[in-house]
Amino acid sequence: MKKWMAIALVAVLAVTLLAGCGTAEKKKIVVGLDDHFPPMGFRDAKNNIVGFDVDMAKEAAKRLGMQVEFKPIDWNSKEAELNGKRIDVLWNGLTITEKRKQNILFTNAYMENKQIIVVAAKSPVKTKADLAGKVVGVQDGSSSIEAVEKEAAVAKSFKELKKYPDNVAALMDLKAGRIDALVVDEIVGRYYIAKKAGEYAVLNDNFGSEEYGVGLRKDDKDLQAKLQKALDEMKKDGTSAKISQQWFGANIVK
Structure with a gap:
């Protein structure tokens, strides 16, 4: 009787383990x-x-x-x-x-991507050095913040590093002149800019590349x-x- 019960117990355990593996x-x-x-x-x-x-x-x-x-x-x-x-x-x-x-x-x-600097088409900002005393936008929680902060001297020269919930809002403020530049993923930035021909420009300078x-x-x-x-x-x-x-x-x- 005990032997039979032991065999039954082993069988139940085996079924339970198999069921557990399946789930x-x-x-x-x-x-x-x-x-x-x-x-x-x-x-x-x-x-x-x-x-x-x-x-x-x-x-x-x-x-x-x-x-x-x-x-x-x-x-x-x-x-x-x-x-x-x-x-x-x-x-x-x-x-x-x-x-x-x-x-x-x-x-x-x-994928590899750069942190580009986007400005208004007629902006006097032509290089990274020109960002001194300017308001620069970034998306909150994005890697753009880290990319900018890595270049401490440049970041310190900004009047303000303004954070936005998304890049659409930042680009709207850039167009309206409420910020002077936007640091953004190249893939995202160029996607938006392509739809707004003549409104924005991308500087040759950037804040480095990154990998996705x-x-x-x-x-x-x-x-x-x-x-x-x-x-x-x-x-x-x-x-x-x-x-x-x-x-x-x-x-x-x-």
Whole structure:
């Protein structure tokens, strides 16, 4: 009798463990993004979330056999959203920095980007040195802030470093003359400027280059490996280049 009970107990445990393994397998990936960040992730005229990174994430999830959900978040609270497990990844033009690496696990870089300086078309500001005594705008929570602060002497020369909730508001203030320049991701800046021909100019000087990666929780190494494999395959078979061509008119995938 005892032997029979022991066998039954082992069987129950085995079934329980198998069931547990099945439920642990992730079926959906929740992507956190700023939905006011074209062309990486934003809402179209029909209020659908679209963009370069959106298409990249959809393709990667498809290759992993997973569903994908896009969840707009406060980008300034992105690490809290990620580590609070309200999202699975940050995939929205997320710059890889040493500071962020302390709290975020990254894939390899899939894109390189510069921090450009945008001014009004007729602005007297022609170089970085001309920003002395000027009001310079940046998006709050963006890597543009870190890029500017790295050049302490230049940043100290500003009259003010003004932070905005998004780059659209900053560009509107630039056009209105409420700020003298905007430091912004090249990809984003040029996307907007292309629609406003003749209104803005980009200086030859910039605040350095940066690399974009997908951000995950530090302990989520399994998902990181799967995503990296998908990204590598997408680059190798030309899918990433095709998506890039659709959004930027060129292959700018790293």
